[in-house]
Amino acid sequence: MKRCLALLAALILTTVLPAAAGPDYTALRAKMVERQIVARGVSDPAVLAAMRTLPRHEFVPEDLRGMAYNDHPLPIGQGQTISQPFIVAYMSEALGVKPGQKVLEIGTGSGYQAAVLAAMGAKVYSIEILPELSRRAAAVLKRLGYGAVRLKVGDGYKGWPQEAPFDAVIVTAAAPHIPPPLVEQLRPGGRMVIPVGSGGYEELTLVEKGPQGKVSTRGLMAVRFVPLVREKE
Numbered sequence: 334m335k336r337c338l339a340l341l342a343a344l345i346l347t348t349v350l351p352a353a354a355g356p357d358y359t360a361l362r363a364k365m366v367e368r369q370i371v372a373r374g375v376s377d378p379a380v381l382a383a384m385r386t387l388p389r390h391e392f393v394p395e396d397l398r399g400m401a402y403n404d405h406p407l408p409i410g411q412g413q414t415i416s417q418p419f420i421v422a423y424m425s426e427a428l429g430v431k432p433g434q435k436v437l438e439i440g441t442g443s444g445y446q447a448a449v450l451a452a453m454g455a456k457v458y459s460i461e462i463l464p465e466l467s468r469r470a471a472a473v474l475k476r477l478g479y480g481a482v483r484l485k486v487g488d489g490y491k492g493w494p495q496e497a498p499f500d501a502v503i504v505t506a507a508a509p510h511i512p513p514p515l516v517e518q519l520r521p522g523g524r525m526v527i528p529v530g531s532g533g534y535e536e537l538t539l540v541e542k543g544p545q546g547k548v549s550t551r552g553l554m555a556v557r558f559v560p561l562v563r564e565k566e
């Protein structure tokens with residue numbers, strides 16, 4: 334009888350437990366980085382390392398975790414979305430941030446993009462207009478050891494003048510035009526990546542501020558983002 338029980342226990346341990354542990358997120362994540370990101374030309378080692386490490390599934394609603402490493406955006410509540418993994422990687426690479434640099438993000442959303450930049454060594458400041466999303470992002474960032482990311486609730490169009498200048502600005506909602514306050518808060522030599530346009534078609538745009546403050550813009554690719562909404566004055 335005892336042996337029988339021991340055998341049964343061993344059987345349970347080897348067959349039931351692994352299944353109960355759920356999907357192998359580490360394997361899904363490795364596959365995501367190779368097939369969706371490296372295969373499409375993103376090669377910055379800091380971006381790839383961050384995305385290989387960060388548990389993206391922790392940033393999405395619990396019932397969607399199994400889809401966290403799929404090749405598309407996902408809803409995160411309040412009508413908002415976490416961007417497709419490739420877009421996060423592409424924008425992070427285009428931003429070209431170095432460890433220790435100050436980065437401003439507009440549209441905290443789930444907190445995932447902020448975490449990627451923090452994992453790359455940036456000092457991240459992120460503004461979200463919906464308090465509930467900001468609160469949730471704060472909790473997950475803290476839980477994962479990224480409590481140093483500074484979050485603020487408000488209209489990101491106006492930037493974060495108290496903390497300016499920034500080495501880089503990343504806007505993760507579609508703006509009808511490039512917000513002048515964000516250009517102003519960019520340090521000379523700094524870069525901004527922002528989807529510009531409206532109505533479901535936007536151009537991901539790279540804004541560069543020269544050492545003398547001269548601003549130039551360049552279109553990178555066609556994208557779709559949720560719109561940047563303005564706070565009522």
Ligand code: SAH
Pocket residue numbers: 413414415416439440441442443444445446447460461462463466487488489490505506559560561562563564
């Ligand atoms: N970067 C996010 C995805 C953002 S989705 C992530 O990694 O998950 C775009 C976010 O921008 C939404 O959460 C939306 O509420 C927010 N947003 C829209 N307009 C805004 C504004 N004016 N200021 C700050 N956040 C804004």
